Amino acid sequence: MGRVGLYVFLLISALYFIAPLYVIVGTSMKTMAEIRWGDMLALPESFNVQYWQHAWSSSCTGLNCDGLQAGFWNSVRILIPSVLLSVFIGALNGYALSFWRPRGANFLMAILVCGAFIPYQVLLYPLVRITNALDVYGSLQGIVLVHLIFSLPMTTLIFRNYYLTLPQELFKAARVDGAGFWRIFTSIVLPLSIPMLAVATILQVTNIWNDFLLGLIFAGKENLPMTVQLNNIVNSQLAERTYNTDMAATLLTAAVPLLVYFFSGKYFVRGIASGAVKG
Incomplete structure:
Protein backbone atom coordinates (compact mmCIF):
# COMPACT_ATOMS: atom_id res chain seq x y z
CA MET A 1 0.00 0.00 0.00
CA GLY A 2 2.87 2.33 0.84
CA ARG A 3 4.45 1.73 -2.58
CA VAL A 4 1.17 2.63 -4.33
CA GLY A 5 0.95 5.86 -2.33
CA LEU A 6 4.52 6.71 -3.31
CA TYR A 7 3.79 6.21 -7.01
CA VAL A 8 0.61 8.30 -6.75
CA PHE A 9 2.55 11.09 -5.07
CA LEU A 10 5.30 10.98 -7.72
CA LEU A 11 2.72 10.98 -10.52
CA ILE A 12 0.90 14.00 -9.08
CA SER A 13 4.20 15.81 -8.58
CA ALA A 14 5.23 15.09 -12.18
CA LEU A 15 1.91 16.35 -13.52
CA TYR A 16 2.20 19.47 -11.39
CA PHE A 17 5.46 20.42 -13.10
CA ILE A 18 4.68 19.07 -16.57
CA ALA A 19 1.28 20.78 -16.94
CA PRO A 20 2.64 24.37 -17.28
CA LEU A 21 5.25 23.19 -19.77
CA TYR A 22 2.57 21.40 -21.78
CA VAL A 23 0.46 24.58 -21.90
CA ILE A 24 3.42 26.74 -22.95
CA VAL A 25 4.54 24.36 -25.71
CA GLY A 26 0.99 23.89 -26.97
CA THR A 27 0.26 27.63 -26.97
CA SER A 28 3.47 28.35 -28.88
CA MET A 29 2.17 26.21 -31.76
CA LYS A 30 -1.41 27.46 -31.88
CA THR A 31 -2.85 30.22 -34.01
CA MET A 32 -4.40 33.19 -32.28
CA ALA A 33 -7.85 31.94 -33.32
CA GLU A 34 -7.22 28.68 -31.43
CA ILE A 35 -5.93 30.56 -28.41
CA ARG A 36 -9.03 32.76 -28.31
CA TRP A 37 -11.20 29.64 -28.02
CA GLY A 38 -9.92 29.47 -24.47
CA ASP A 39 -9.10 25.75 -24.14
CA MET A 40 -5.51 25.79 -22.90
CA LEU A 41 -5.24 22.01 -22.69
CA ALA A 42 -6.39 21.35 -26.26
CA LEU A 43 -3.74 20.23 -28.71
CA PRO A 44 -2.95 22.59 -31.59
CA GLU A 45 -4.65 21.75 -34.87
CA SER A 46 -1.29 21.70 -36.63
CA PHE A 47 2.17 21.47 -35.14
CA ASN A 48 4.23 24.21 -36.77
CA VAL A 49 7.18 26.24 -35.62
CA GLN A 50 6.45 29.47 -37.46
CA TYR A 51 5.94 31.35 -34.19
CA TRP A 52 9.26 30.03 -32.93
CA GLN A 53 10.92 31.31 -36.09
CA HIS A 54 9.16 34.63 -35.67
CA ALA A 55 10.28 34.93 -32.03
CA TRP A 56 13.85 34.08 -33.00
CA SER A 57 14.36 36.23 -36.07
CA SER A 58 11.66 38.86 -36.60
CA SER A 59 9.77 39.72 -33.41
CA CYS A 60 10.12 43.31 -32.20
CA THR A 61 12.20 44.06 -29.11
CA GLY A 62 11.48 47.77 -29.18
CA LEU A 63 12.58 49.74 -32.22
CA ASN A 64 14.38 46.73 -33.67
CA CYS A 65 12.53 43.74 -35.11
CA ASP A 66 15.31 41.16 -35.38
CA GLY A 67 14.00 38.79 -32.70
CA LEU A 68 15.81 37.05 -29.88
CA GLN A 69 18.88 36.03 -31.85
CA ALA A 70 20.87 39.15 -30.95
CA GLY A 71 20.03 38.67 -27.27
CA PHE A 72 21.07 35.00 -27.47
CA PRO A 225 20.98 39.54 -22.68
CA MET A 226 18.23 37.26 -23.90
CA THR A 227 16.09 37.70 -20.78
CA VAL A 228 15.92 41.47 -21.31
CA GLN A 229 15.06 40.95 -24.98
CA LEU A 230 12.28 38.56 -23.95
CA ASN A 231 10.81 41.24 -21.70
CA ASN A 232 11.02 43.73 -24.57
CA ILE A 233 9.18 41.35 -26.91
CA VAL A 234 6.34 40.85 -24.44
CA ASN A 235 6.01 44.54 -23.62
CA SER A 236 6.48 45.95 -27.14
CA GLN A 237 3.08 44.70 -28.34
CA LEU A 238 0.64 47.59 -28.64
CA ALA A 239 -2.38 45.87 -30.22
CA GLU A 240 -3.29 42.20 -29.94
CA ARG A 241 -1.19 40.20 -27.48
CA THR A 242 0.46 37.42 -29.49
CA TYR A 243 0.63 34.73 -26.84
CA ASN A 244 1.97 32.15 -29.28
CA THR A 245 5.05 34.26 -30.01
CA ASP A 246 5.45 35.10 -26.32
CA MET A 247 5.40 31.42 -25.33
CA ALA A 248 7.83 30.49 -28.10
CA ALA A 249 10.19 33.27 -27.02
CA THR A 250 9.95 32.09 -23.40
CA LEU A 251 10.88 28.53 -24.34
CA LEU A 252 13.77 29.70 -26.51
CA THR A 253 15.11 31.80 -23.64
CA ALA A 254 14.80 28.93 -21.16
CA ALA A 255 16.30 26.33 -23.53
CA VAL A 256 19.95 26.70 -22.48
Whole structure:
Protein backbone atom coordinates (compact mmCIF):
# COMPACT_ATOMS: atom_id res chain seq x y z
CA MET A 1 0.00 0.00 0.00
CA GLY A 2 2.87 2.33 0.84
CA ARG A 3 4.45 1.73 -2.58
CA VAL A 4 1.17 2.63 -4.33
CA GLY A 5 0.95 5.86 -2.33
CA LEU A 6 4.52 6.71 -3.31
CA TYR A 7 3.79 6.21 -7.01
CA VAL A 8 0.61 8.30 -6.75
CA PHE A 9 2.55 11.09 -5.07
CA LEU A 10 5.30 10.98 -7.72
CA LEU A 11 2.72 10.98 -10.52
CA ILE A 12 0.90 14.00 -9.08
CA SER A 13 4.20 15.81 -8.58
CA ALA A 14 5.23 15.09 -12.18
CA LEU A 15 1.91 16.35 -13.52
CA TYR A 16 2.20 19.47 -11.39
CA PHE A 17 5.46 20.42 -13.10
CA ILE A 18 4.68 19.07 -16.57
CA ALA A 19 1.28 20.78 -16.94
CA PRO A 20 2.64 24.37 -17.28
CA LEU A 21 5.25 23.19 -19.77
CA TYR A 22 2.57 21.40 -21.78
CA VAL A 23 0.46 24.58 -21.90
CA ILE A 24 3.42 26.74 -22.95
CA VAL A 25 4.54 24.36 -25.71
CA GLY A 26 0.99 23.89 -26.97
CA THR A 27 0.26 27.63 -26.97
CA SER A 28 3.47 28.35 -28.88
CA MET A 29 2.17 26.21 -31.76
CA LYS A 30 -1.41 27.46 -31.88
CA THR A 31 -2.85 30.22 -34.01
CA MET A 32 -4.40 33.19 -32.28
CA ALA A 33 -7.85 31.94 -33.32
CA GLU A 34 -7.22 28.68 -31.43
CA ILE A 35 -5.93 30.56 -28.41
CA ARG A 36 -9.03 32.76 -28.31
CA TRP A 37 -11.20 29.64 -28.02
CA GLY A 38 -9.92 29.47 -24.47
CA ASP A 39 -9.10 25.75 -24.14
CA MET A 40 -5.51 25.79 -22.90
CA LEU A 41 -5.24 22.01 -22.69
CA ALA A 42 -6.39 21.35 -26.26
CA LEU A 43 -3.74 20.23 -28.71
CA PRO A 44 -2.95 22.59 -31.59
CA GLU A 45 -4.65 21.75 -34.87
CA SER A 46 -1.29 21.70 -36.63
CA PHE A 47 2.17 21.47 -35.14
CA ASN A 48 4.23 24.21 -36.77
CA VAL A 49 7.18 26.24 -35.62
CA GLN A 50 6.45 29.47 -37.46
CA TYR A 51 5.94 31.35 -34.19
CA TRP A 52 9.26 30.03 -32.93
CA GLN A 53 10.92 31.31 -36.09
CA HIS A 54 9.16 34.63 -35.67
CA ALA A 55 10.28 34.93 -32.03
CA TRP A 56 13.85 34.08 -33.00
CA SER A 57 14.36 36.23 -36.07
CA SER A 58 11.66 38.86 -36.60
CA SER A 59 9.77 39.72 -33.41
CA CYS A 60 10.12 43.31 -32.20
CA THR A 61 12.20 44.06 -29.11
CA GLY A 62 11.48 47.77 -29.18
CA LEU A 63 12.58 49.74 -32.22
CA ASN A 64 14.38 46.73 -33.67
CA CYS A 65 12.53 43.74 -35.11
CA ASP A 66 15.31 41.16 -35.38
CA GLY A 67 14.00 38.79 -32.70
CA LEU A 68 15.81 37.05 -29.88
CA GLN A 69 18.88 36.03 -31.85
CA ALA A 70 20.87 39.15 -30.95
CA GLY A 71 20.03 38.67 -27.27
CA PHE A 72 21.07 35.00 -27.47
CA TRP A 73 24.56 35.82 -28.72
CA ASN A 74 24.85 38.62 -26.17
CA SER A 75 23.98 36.13 -23.42
CA VAL A 76 26.62 33.72 -24.75
CA ARG A 77 29.25 36.46 -24.75
CA ILE A 78 28.34 37.35 -21.18
CA LEU A 79 28.00 33.76 -19.98
CA ILE A 80 31.30 32.21 -21.06
CA PRO A 81 33.79 34.61 -19.40
CA SER A 82 31.53 35.08 -16.36
CA VAL A 83 31.30 31.34 -15.71
CA LEU A 84 34.97 30.61 -16.37
CA LEU A 85 36.21 33.44 -14.15
CA SER A 86 33.77 32.88 -11.30
CA VAL A 87 34.39 29.11 -11.14
CA PHE A 88 38.19 29.43 -11.40
CA ILE A 89 38.52 32.25 -8.86
CA GLY A 90 35.99 30.57 -6.56
CA ALA A 91 38.06 27.37 -6.64
CA LEU A 92 41.22 29.37 -6.02
CA ASN A 93 39.67 31.19 -3.05
CA GLY A 94 38.32 27.97 -1.58
CA TYR A 95 41.72 26.32 -1.97
CA ALA A 96 43.54 29.21 -0.29
CA LEU A 97 41.06 29.48 2.59
CA SER A 98 40.94 25.74 3.32
CA PHE A 99 44.55 24.57 2.81
CA TRP A 100 46.82 27.58 3.22
CA ARG A 101 44.68 29.43 5.79
CA PRO A 102 46.23 32.92 5.64
CA ARG A 103 45.90 35.22 8.62
CA GLY A 104 42.27 36.26 9.01
CA ALA A 105 41.00 33.43 6.77
CA ASN A 106 37.95 32.78 8.94
CA PHE A 107 37.10 36.48 9.00
CA LEU A 108 37.43 36.72 5.21
CA MET A 109 35.23 33.66 4.81
CA ALA A 110 32.61 35.18 7.11
CA ILE A 111 32.57 38.35 5.01
CA LEU A 112 32.14 36.32 1.81
CA VAL A 113 29.30 34.30 3.31
CA CYS A 114 27.55 37.48 4.44
CA GLY A 115 28.00 38.85 0.93
CA ALA A 116 26.08 35.89 -0.48
CA PHE A 117 22.96 37.00 1.40
CA ILE A 118 23.01 40.72 0.62
CA PRO A 119 20.15 41.58 -1.78
CA TYR A 120 21.22 42.77 -5.21
CA GLN A 121 19.18 45.94 -4.86
CA VAL A 122 21.29 47.16 -1.92
CA LEU A 123 24.49 47.09 -4.00
CA LEU A 124 23.20 48.33 -7.34
CA TYR A 125 23.91 52.02 -6.88
CA PRO A 126 27.43 51.54 -5.42
CA LEU A 127 28.26 49.17 -8.28
CA VAL A 128 26.96 51.66 -10.83
CA ARG A 129 29.30 54.29 -9.38
CA ILE A 130 32.24 51.87 -9.22
CA THR A 131 31.85 50.53 -12.76
CA ASN A 132 31.36 54.08 -14.03
CA ALA A 133 34.58 55.15 -12.29
CA LEU A 134 36.38 52.19 -13.88
CA ASP A 135 34.94 53.21 -17.27
CA VAL A 136 33.30 49.80 -17.81
CA TYR A 137 29.68 50.72 -17.09
CA GLY A 138 27.36 49.66 -19.89
CA SER A 139 29.97 47.38 -21.47
CA LEU A 140 30.61 43.65 -21.78
CA GLN A 141 33.52 43.93 -19.36
CA GLY A 142 31.29 45.70 -16.86
CA ILE A 143 28.52 43.08 -16.79
CA VAL A 144 31.11 40.26 -16.55
CA LEU A 145 32.76 42.05 -13.61
CA VAL A 146 29.41 42.47 -11.84
CA HIS A 147 28.51 38.80 -12.33
CA LEU A 148 31.93 37.85 -10.99
CA ILE A 149 31.44 39.99 -7.88
CA PHE A 150 28.03 38.51 -7.08
CA SER A 151 29.16 34.93 -7.85
CA LEU A 152 32.30 34.74 -5.73
CA PRO A 153 30.67 34.29 -2.29
CA MET A 154 28.72 31.22 -3.38
CA THR A 155 31.45 29.61 -5.50
CA THR A 156 34.05 30.18 -2.79
CA LEU A 157 31.76 28.61 -0.18
CA ILE A 158 31.06 25.58 -2.39
CA PHE A 159 34.73 24.86 -3.06
CA ARG A 160 35.92 25.59 0.47
CA ASN A 161 33.37 23.19 1.96
CA TYR A 162 34.46 20.51 -0.48
CA TYR A 163 38.17 21.02 0.08
CA LEU A 164 37.69 20.67 3.83
CA THR A 165 36.62 17.06 3.17
CA LEU A 166 39.85 16.21 1.31
CA PRO A 167 42.69 14.50 3.22
CA GLN A 168 45.10 17.08 4.61
CA GLU A 169 47.88 14.51 4.24
CA LEU A 170 47.88 15.02 0.45
CA PHE A 171 48.52 18.70 0.90
CA LYS A 172 51.21 18.18 3.54
CA ALA A 173 52.98 15.49 1.49
CA ALA A 174 53.04 17.77 -1.55
CA ARG A 175 54.59 20.58 0.48
CA VAL A 176 57.23 18.21 1.86
CA ASP A 177 58.07 17.24 -1.74
CA GLY A 178 58.65 20.89 -2.55
CA ALA A 179 55.41 21.72 -4.39
CA GLY A 180 54.30 25.29 -4.07
CA PHE A 181 50.94 27.07 -4.08
CA TRP A 182 50.25 26.83 -7.81
CA ARG A 183 51.74 23.36 -8.33
CA ILE A 184 49.53 21.87 -5.61
CA PHE A 185 46.49 23.69 -6.97
CA THR A 186 46.92 22.63 -10.60
CA SER A 187 48.34 19.12 -10.10
CA ILE A 188 46.45 17.88 -7.03
CA VAL A 189 43.51 20.06 -6.04
CA LEU A 190 41.93 20.77 -9.43
CA PRO A 191 41.95 17.10 -10.60
CA LEU A 192 40.16 16.20 -7.35
CA SER A 193 37.65 19.01 -7.86
CA ILE A 194 35.81 17.60 -10.90
CA PRO A 195 32.51 17.03 -9.00
CA MET A 196 32.56 20.58 -7.60
CA LEU A 197 33.58 22.09 -10.93
CA ALA A 198 30.46 20.49 -12.42
CA VAL A 199 28.22 21.77 -9.60
CA ALA A 200 29.62 25.30 -9.71
CA THR A 201 29.45 25.45 -13.51
CA ILE A 202 25.83 24.29 -13.63
CA LEU A 203 24.81 26.76 -10.92
CA GLN A 204 26.63 29.63 -12.60
CA VAL A 205 25.27 28.87 -16.07
CA THR A 206 21.74 28.84 -14.68
CA ASN A 207 22.09 31.98 -12.56
CA ILE A 208 23.89 34.08 -15.16
CA TRP A 209 21.77 32.99 -18.12
CA ASN A 210 18.53 33.64 -16.22
CA ASP A 211 19.66 37.02 -14.90
CA PHE A 212 17.50 39.99 -15.83
CA LEU A 213 18.20 42.80 -13.37
CA LEU A 214 21.99 42.98 -13.67
CA GLY A 215 21.91 42.61 -17.44
CA LEU A 216 19.34 45.39 -17.74
CA ILE A 217 21.38 47.81 -15.64
CA PHE A 218 25.02 47.01 -16.41
CA ALA A 219 25.21 45.41 -19.86
CA GLY A 220 24.42 48.48 -21.97
CA LYS A 221 22.05 48.63 -24.91
CA GLU A 222 24.51 46.86 -27.23
CA ASN A 223 24.88 43.84 -24.91
CA LEU A 224 21.37 43.25 -23.56
CA PRO A 225 20.98 39.54 -22.68
CA MET A 226 18.23 37.26 -23.90
CA THR A 227 16.09 37.70 -20.78
CA VAL A 228 15.92 41.47 -21.31
CA GLN A 229 15.06 40.95 -24.98
CA LEU A 230 12.28 38.56 -23.95
CA ASN A 231 10.81 41.24 -21.70
CA ASN A 232 11.02 43.73 -24.57
CA ILE A 233 9.18 41.35 -26.91
CA VAL A 234 6.34 40.85 -24.44
CA ASN A 235 6.01 44.54 -23.62
CA SER A 236 6.48 45.95 -27.14
CA GLN A 237 3.08 44.70 -28.34
CA LEU A 238 0.64 47.59 -28.64
CA ALA A 239 -2.38 45.87 -30.22
CA GLU A 240 -3.29 42.20 -29.94
CA ARG A 241 -1.19 40.20 -27.48
CA THR A 242 0.46 37.42 -29.49
CA TYR A 243 0.63 34.73 -26.84
CA ASN A 244 1.97 32.15 -29.28
CA THR A 245 5.05 34.26 -30.01
CA ASP A 246 5.45 35.10 -26.32
CA MET A 247 5.40 31.42 -25.33
CA ALA A 248 7.83 30.49 -28.10
CA ALA A 249 10.19 33.27 -27.02
CA THR A 250 9.95 32.09 -23.40
CA LEU A 251 10.88 28.53 -24.34
CA LEU A 252 13.77 29.70 -26.51
CA THR A 253 15.11 31.80 -23.64
CA ALA A 254 14.80 28.93 -21.16
CA ALA A 255 16.30 26.33 -23.53
CA VAL A 256 19.95 26.70 -22.48
CA PRO A 257 19.56 26.09 -18.70
CA LEU A 258 17.02 23.35 -19.39
CA LEU A 259 19.44 21.56 -21.72
CA VAL A 260 22.28 22.01 -19.24
CA TYR A 261 20.28 20.36 -16.47
CA PHE A 262 18.96 17.66 -18.81
CA PHE A 263 22.39 16.54 -19.99
CA SER A 264 24.42 17.17 -16.82
CA GLY A 265 21.91 16.69 -14.01
CA LYS A 266 23.56 13.45 -12.87
CA TYR A 267 26.89 15.25 -12.44
CA PHE A 268 25.16 17.90 -10.36
CA VAL A 269 23.70 15.26 -8.05
CA ARG A 270 27.07 13.47 -7.79
CA GLY A 271 28.76 16.74 -6.93
CA ILE A 272 26.25 17.59 -4.23
CA ALA A 273 26.66 14.10 -2.78
CA SER A 274 30.45 14.52 -2.84
CA GLY A 275 30.42 17.40 -0.42
CA ALA A 276 29.18 20.62 -2.00
CA VAL A 277 26.93 21.36 0.99
CA LYS A 278 29.15 19.92 3.70
CA GLY A 279 31.41 21.81 6.04
